[in-house]
Amino acid sequence: MANKGEILLDIRNLKIGATSYPPGEAPRDITIVDGVSFTLEKGKVLGLIGESGAGKSTIGLSSMGYGRGGVRITGGEVFLNGRDILKGGLETLRKVRGKEVCYVAQSAAAAFNPAHKLIDQVVEAAVMHGVCSRSEAERRAKDLFKALSLPDPENIGNRYPHQVSGGQLQRVMTAMALCSEPDLIVFDEPTTALDVTTQIDVLAAIKDAIRRTGVAALYITHDLAVVAQVSDEIMVLRHGKTVEHGTAKQIIEAPREEYTKALVSVRAINHEEKKPTPAPVLRVENITAAYGGSKGVKVLDDVTVEVHAGQTLAVVGESGSGKSTLARAITGLLPPLAGSITFNGRSLSPALKNRTKDDLREVQMIYQMADVAMNPRQTVRTIIGRPLEFYFGMKGAERDKRVAELLEEIEMGKGFIDRYPAELSGGQKQRVCIARALAAKPQLIICDEVTSALDPLVADGILKLLLNLQKIEGVSYLFITHDLATVRAIADSIAIMYKGRLARYGSKSDVLKPPFDAYTDLLLSSVPEMQIGWLEEAIAGRRMESAGN
């Protein structure tokens, strides 16, 4: 319906700033976007990619003349359909928003008003801007619900947001954006908050809807593999500046800039699988656990896994699969209802309080959120030094020397010894947590989603460090994650969990080799690959399978 080749959005030398109010200090101005320019043709999709703080959401919202939380456009022009929307004030912008440009947020669950029915919110903009009548808009909304493969498209609109699942809400929000037939939709990380098996469906629905309606889109994400599936062009951003801008094919297959190359090759770590040893370090046998006592909700059901010396067991699963509960059961935080835990051939007491100091020392833990895993009132010296003092009685200079050694091992250096956690970057915090675990000289470290809160390049660095430390110290990892790319990079054996049970378990090569069980197949085929056309292949593969069944 749109004339391809015609320029829809033309952003020239965009500068965006904000005022930050550090408590107790004078307010100061900061720059978020620094001179970004690009054009977008009608019906095309531009992917904006970058790590947190790159300014990608801010740029997306600027196409609607909107600044979130005190953010101001301080320079440059935003031409939409040939006119500068920044000139003309709020009245002009209000006619653009919801009519010419619509927005799909990361968390649809928060973006829908809990007090109104979905259908009322979906048709609101179309009716308000006089695009069509209420009844026509409702008809259109129901068609869109159907096109986006929502269940019961005639009636789902009568529900309230909290009555619909997250993946469905995200599609309803896409329908809401499409309802007023805009020229441009801004997708702001629309699938980031979803589980991987849900993400693929939403992604396919969005791509399909874009193709059918011929709407142009800005697709914002931090995941290059995702953006490669939906975009015609990709722009890589860092610290509010453009790093590289090209066709999706060029960016993925022949990146020019070092930063882009690093993003493309992320998690392409090559890890040789090791053979299992005769006696495992940890054996968890037939573990069953529940929250709220024996009559509570069962979250782990008859799980048996082993971790071998100097090797990594990756425990994979989506939210609610019980993978973190497994860690809590092993550490004794949640004593299992049944089953046994054997460490180096001796049985571990189920409850934390009955374990010996040495048992506790041998199993250490690293958390997802490094900033809450460290006491903000302790310096790095105390954080790493306390296990040394507690387990080995080290004091004073001896302890400080060992802390400095550990800081070298995590590639930070002793200059950090007197810093507080708040004075470290995200990656450095996670490194200090690794050093704290290492200080106890454990045989097993449980890593609970240790890289999921980090930007991809930083996460890559942490994974490399963990592999390197395994080589030097011979420590074993039980690595909990939802990310299969990470699993490929580090695992020797894999346990796939689904609804509290083991769906598949074995060495990495066995688990990742067909034939698969239904869930493993679904999971593996849902993980986006850094390859143009992956989404179509994956969806086609599924259709064939369901046709074959």
Place this chain on the structure above:
Amino acid sequence: MGSSILKLLAQRISLGLLLLLAVSVLIFAGTQILPGDVAQSILGQSATPEALANLRRDLGLNDPAYVRYFNWLGGVLTGDLGTALTNGADISSSIGKRLFNTVFLASVAAVVSVPLAILLGLLAVRYRNRWPDKLISGATLASISLPEFFIGYLLIYFVAVKLGWFPSVSTVYDGMGFADRLKAVALPAATLTLVVLAHMMRMTRAAILNVMQSAYIETAELKGQSSFQVIARHAFPNALAPIVNVVMLNLAYLIVGVVVVEVIFIYPGMGQYLVDHVAKRDVPVVQACGLVFAAFFIGLNLIADVVAIITNPRLRHPK
């Protein structure tokens, strides 16, 4: 649909009644079991043992505590609050008239302060981090630090004595006209308003800000709605419960503030009545007043919770 919500409401209301019952036990225990003898208090240190014994018998003090409690509770439930020790007057009828005066004063203060506080709270949100907002947080800081009697006597000193606009003593009597009554309570109502205004303003501000920072408000703005549409359609339905909560909390605070303010302006209400009889150690009156105040306090909190339950879409439309 409504069944779960009715169940919750029934639960919350019965909890309120249970709390009130527990409070009645606490008030009774607080006045009966603690050291100090009512008979001794009434007759003074020079009383003869016979007189003390007689009075104890007349007051039923020789019965065990729980018997006396249930006698008292039975009376309360049938509207009989007993008689005052000091003058033998019927407490229920004394309280009736005074309760009306107190509720009148508190209502006048509420009618002025609630809309004003909500309006100013909205202004503070509108001009966040600018001078009107800073003025409001400054005023709040000052107002929670000022004793009621400081505000009250300042008003008396300047408005009543120096300017002569309003009487310094709030005299009311039966058959007084509404306009005269309003004039009489002008200064105490103003004092109460000043006491709760800043606090209510700041809490309203926080409640509205909380709603205005929600993602769905941004969604509405990105649909191109005007600020009025955003507030009326998207903010208001969600802000209602928190604002009602703020108002109820502050009304509860008003009811307590009334005690000191009535003494300042010598206003014949519940607070004045309570304070007089505490000084005279007239236990039945104190118990009755304490219970009435606590009932108001619990009742206002109950209303806030009920509104929160009724306006919650998750409860109104369960999965």
Place this chain on the structure above:
Amino acid sequence: MFSRIPPSAMIGLTITVAFFLIAILAPWIAPYSMTDAAGSVWEPVSRAHPLGTDNIGRDLLSRMIFGARTTIFIASMATILSFSLGSILGFTAAVIGGWIDQLLSRFVDLLMSIPTLIFALVVLSVLPSNLLTLIMVMGILDATRVYRLSRAVAVDINVMDFVEAAKLRGEGRVWVIFREILPNALSPLVAELGLRFIFQVLFLSALSFLGLGIQPPEADWGGMVKENKDGIVFGIPAALIPAAAIAMLAISVNLVADWILNRTTDLKGGRGGQ
């Protein structure tokens, strides 16, 4: 570190310290006796009486100075009582949990469902009027607020990963409470200490003003308002002076508490940001 104190907190701190110094040094700096008449009734401000005289001719400045002593002493004692009682019970409830937590929390709910002033009046109607009773009643009733806050703060910290890490390491309850939880709970609690002190000053003043707190001839600020209030209608502002002193002390402490509270959010790494 003092260079980082904002001016408002600096002013608050200076005035607060000044008030406490006056309270401590009262007998040495008061020009007249607290109890004996030094002039005629309600004399205006003069060189001999910088604040004039009171309703029975005592020097107002001297009574203000002794009043500072009584007010600040009793408010401090009540604050110490409410704080130690409330925070110890609150922390215990948070860390131990279970039925102890339930029992304490429900009892506190019950106490808090009666307005503090009303409950104090009810209890004071039967208790002997002396200093100890007053401090006990003020302290115990206010401990409910401290309990709620310290329990909430401790519960929040107790579920953080760094506390779990300490428990997994095998640290005992003492280390967990004093080295992991307490340092992180300190700032909000210190700020609350200031607020509780203000509340106690206002509470004591209200009780004395109602004639149920400090009994004459002892001087305290609330009682002095009561003594001199009859002068107001004749245009004699003597009652306003102690009332203003209460307001000034309360605002000063508040300024300091506000600053400490802001510093807390500061160290946690900002409040949300952009």
